[in-house]
Amino acid sequence: MAPLHLNTPLVESAPLSxxxxxxxxxxxxxxxxxxxxxxxxxxxxxxxxxxxxxxxFVSSSGGNAGLAVAYAGRCLGVPVRVVVPKTSTARxxxxxxxxxxxxxxxxxxxxxxxxxxxxxVGPNDAFVHPFDDPLLWPGHATLIDEVAASGLxxxxxxxxxxxxxxFSGVVEGLARNGMADVPVFAVETDGAASLQASLKAxxxxxxxAITSIATSLGAKQVxxxxxxxxxxxxxxxxxxxxxxxxxxxxxxxxxxxxxxxxACGAALAPLHRGEPALASVEGDLLVIVCGGATATxxxxxxxxxxxx
Ligand SMILES: *Cc1c(COP(=O)(O)O)cnc(C)c1O
Numbered sequence: 001m002a003p004l005h006l007n008t009p010l011v012e013s014a015p016l017s018x019x020x021x022x023x024x025x026x027x028x029x030x031x032x033x034x035x036x037x038x039x040x041x042x043x044x045x046x047x048x049x050x051x052x053x054x055x056x057f058v059s060s061s062g063g064n065a066g067l068a069v070a071y072a073g074r075c076l077g078v079p080v081r082v083v084v085p086k087t088s089t090a091r092x093x094x095x096x097x098x099x100x101x102x103x104x105x106x107x108x109x110x111x112x113x114x115x116x117x118x119x120x121v122g123p124n125d126a127f128v129h130p131f132d133d134p135l136l137w138p139g140h141a142t143l144i145d146e147v148a149a150s151g152l153x154x155x156x157x158x159x160x161x162x163x164x165x166x167f168s169g170v171v172e173g174l175a176r177n178g179m180a181d182v183p184v185f186a187v188e189t190d191g192a193a194s195l196q197a198s199l200k201a202x203x204x205x206x207x208x209a210i211t212s213i214a215t216s217l218g219a220k221q222v223x224x225x226x227x228x229x230x231x232x233x234x235x236x237x238x239x240x241x242x243x244x245x246x247x248x249x250x251x252x253x254x255x256x257x258x259x260x261x262x263a264c265g266a267a268l269a270p271l272h273r274g275e276p277a278l279a280s281v282e283g284d285l286l287v288i289v290c291g292g293a294t295a296t297x298x299x300x301x302x303x304x305x306x307x308x
Contacts, residue, residue, distance in 0.1 A: 001047050001051075003040075003043055003044065003047075003139075003142070004033075004039055004043030004044075004046075004047070004071070004072050004075050004076075005032055005033075005039045005040045005043050005139075005142070006031065006032055006033065007146050008027060008028045008029050008031050008032065008143075008146070009028045009031065010025055010026070010027050010028070010146070010147060010150050010152065011025070011026050011028060011256075012024065012025055012026075013025070013026050013255065013256065013287075015251075015255045016255070016268070016271055016287075019271060019272070020271050020278070020285060022155075022281075022283070022284060022285060023284040023285070024271065024284070024285045024287060025147075025152060025154065025284055025285065025286045025287070026256070026287050026289045027143060027146075027147060027286060027287070027288050027289060028258070028289050029143065029288065029289060029290050029291050030258050030259075030260050030264065030289050030290070030291030030292070031291070032291060033071060034064065034067045034068040034070075034071040034072075034099075034293065035064060035067060035095075035291050035292060035293025036064035036067070036068065036216075036264075036290055036291035036292050036293060037140060037143060037166060037288070037290045037291060038064045038065050038067070038068035038130070038165075039068040039071060039072065040139040040140050040142055040143060040169070041133075041135070041136030041137060041138075041139035041140040041165060041169060042065060042068035042069055042072055042128060042136065042139070043068065043071075043072045043075075043139060044135060044136070044138065044139030045126075045128055045133055045135035045136050045139065046069065046072035046073065046076060046078070046126070046128060047072075047076065048135050049126035049128070049135075050076055050078060052126075053124065054078070054124060054125060054126035055078065055079075055124040055125065056078060056079050056080070056081065056122065056124060056125040056126070057069050057072070057073050057078055057079070057080045057081070057125065057126055057127075057128050058080075058081050058082075058083075058117050058118075058120055058121050058125050058126070058127045058128070059080065059081075059082045059083075059117065059127070059128050059130075060082070060083050060084070060110065060113050060114040060116075060117035060118075061082065061084075061130045062082070062084035062085065062088030062089070062092045062093070062096070062110075062113075063092065063130075063215060063216050063292075063294060064216055064261075064291070064292055064293055064294070065128070065129075065130030065131070066082045066084070066092075066096055066101070066130075067092075067095055067096060067099065067293050069082065069101070069128045070082065070096050070099035070100065070101035071099050073099075073100070073101065074099050074100045079102070080099075080100070080101040080102065081101065081102045081104065081117075081120060082096050082101045082102070082103050082104070082117075083104045083105075083106050083113045083114070083116045083117040083120065084096070084103060084104070084105055084106075084113055085105070085106065085107045085108060085109050085110050085112060085113040086105055086106075086107065086108055087108065087109065088105070089294065091294055091296070092294055093105070095293055095294070104116070130162075130163060130165065130219075131162065131163030131164060131165030131166075131168075131219065131223055131226075132163060132164075132165065132223035132224075132225070133165075134225070136165050136168075136169065137165065137168045137169040137172050137225065138169070138172060139169065140165060140166055140168070140169020140170065140172075140173070141169045141170065141172040141173030141176060142173070143169065143170060143173060143288065144169075144170055144172075144173025144174055144176075144177055144179070145173060145176075145177060147173075147177075147286060148173075148177035148178075148179070152284065152286065153179060153182070153283070154179075154182060154283060154284050154285060154286035155182070155183075155281045155282045155283025155284055155285065156182060156183045156184070156185060156278070156281040156283075156285055156286070157170060157174070157182060157183075157184045157185070157285075157286045157287075157288065158184075158185045158187060158267045158268070158270060158271075158285060158286070158287045158288070159184065159185075159186065159187065159267050159287070159288040159290065160186075160187050160188065160214075160217060160263055160264060160266040160267040160288075160290060161186045161187065161188050161194075161195045161217065161222065161226070161237075162192070162216055162217040162218065162219045162263065163194075163219035163221075163222055163223055163226070164195060164219070164222035164223045164225065164226025164227070164230075165223065165226075166288065166290060167184070167186055167195075167222075167226050167229070167230070168223065168225045168226050168229055170184065170288065171184060171229045171233045171235075174233070175233075180233070181234065182234075183234040183235070183236065183281070184233060184234065184235045184236070185235075185236050185238055185270065185275075185277065185278070186230065186235055186236070186237050186238070187237075187238045187239075187240060187266045187267050187269065187270060188217055188237070188238070188239050188240075188266065189212040189213075189214040189217055189239070189240055189241065189242055189245050189262065189263075189266050190211075190212060190239050190240070190241050190242065191210060191211030191212035191242070192207075192210050192211075192212035192214055192217040192218050192219075193207075193237075193239045194206070194207050194219055194220060194221055194222050195222045195226060195227070195230060195237055196237040196239055198221070198222060198227050198230075199227075199230060199231075199237050204221060204222070204224060204227050205221070206220045206221040207220045207221070208220075212242055212262075213242045213246075213262055213303060213307075214242065214245055214261065214262040214263040214265075214266060215261075215263070215294075216261055216263035216264075216292055216294075217263045217266065236277055238270050238275065238277065240266050240269040240270065240273070242262060242303075242307055243304075243307040243308065244265075244266075244269040244272065244273060245262040245263075245265040245266040245269050246262050246265060246300060246303045246304050246307055247265070247269070247272060247304065248265035248266070248268035248269040248271075248272050249261070249262055249264070249265035249268075249295070249300050250300055250301070250304050251268070251272060252265065252268060252289070253297065253300065258289070259295050259296065259297050259300065260289065260290075260291050260292050260295055261291070261292025261293075261294060261295040262292075262295075262300075262303070263290070263292050264289060264290045264291055264292050267287055267288060267289070267290065268287055268289075271285070271287070
């Protein structure tokens with residue numbers, strides 16, 4: 001079965017290369033049909049569940065994971081049910097409904113929405129997790145397969161981390177393309193830095209609350225796979241402010257005419273702040289522009305005013 005994701009462009013950013021004093025490449029997964037990289041892993045997982053006999057998909061994500069499930073379901077002709085909390089935005093619900101998903105609004109937080117979603121999973125349904133499912137990671141790894149096929153061997157990769165699914169897939173992709181030694185800079189926003197907290201504690205820990213506006217990074221705890229890979233692969237955890245992440249989004253909008261969420265701007269922010277940890281990298285930098293469908297230009301500009 002053909003994959004549901006696109007092979008996305010890999011472009012050199014002239015403004016970022018000038019800023020960093022080395023070539024900076026952008027892997028433009030913001031251009032995926034569901035608006036983010038998530039369709040890579042989610043598409044693959046949904047195709048696998050369908051082959052195994054699933055006749056319905058259930059998700060509890062009011063963000064890009066839910067949108068990817070809705071898109072995959074529409075492509076595969078499988079009905080999708082998404083349960084989102086009352087705190088989800090009208091825009092997210094509209095985008096989900098536009099993809100043909102049945103949207104149920106339930107509970108004051110994701111915990112209650114997720115509990116209802118789990119209870120709705122019938123014997124012929126598959127629950128599609130946003131980041132913690134071994135079926136997702138090889139799908140996300142195709143991102144690095146495409147980079148390798150283009151002939152680029154980066155000196156380091158910058159990406160953002162929420163629950164760690166993207167990170168797990170990228171590390172898997174590096175390993176399967178003979179790049180297991182290429183360091184990864186794993187970027188989180190202050191208030192959503194669950195990987196950093198676990199790395200500091202030396203064990204998986206859970207944040208008490210998410211306080212960042214980068215809601216797509218808002219997993220209180222990263223998956224075990226991400227934590228373990230962060231200790232076996234060369235990884236540096238970086239934390240940026242919400243304001244830095246939003247500024248990087250606005251710069252991307254001006255430089256490359258792309259609108260992405262702060263969750264994605266986070267991966268670009270270390271370049272703008274002249275992150276000293278990047279100085280030791282030898283070679284080109286690769287940034288995963290992971291996207292985010294819930295962003296609008298107006299919202300980014302409003303945040304950029306309020307977060308000075
Ligand atoms: C999901 C998501 C992330 C984080 O991915 P994880 O696999 O949860 O680490 C980052 N940016 C965007 C836009 C996302 O949708």
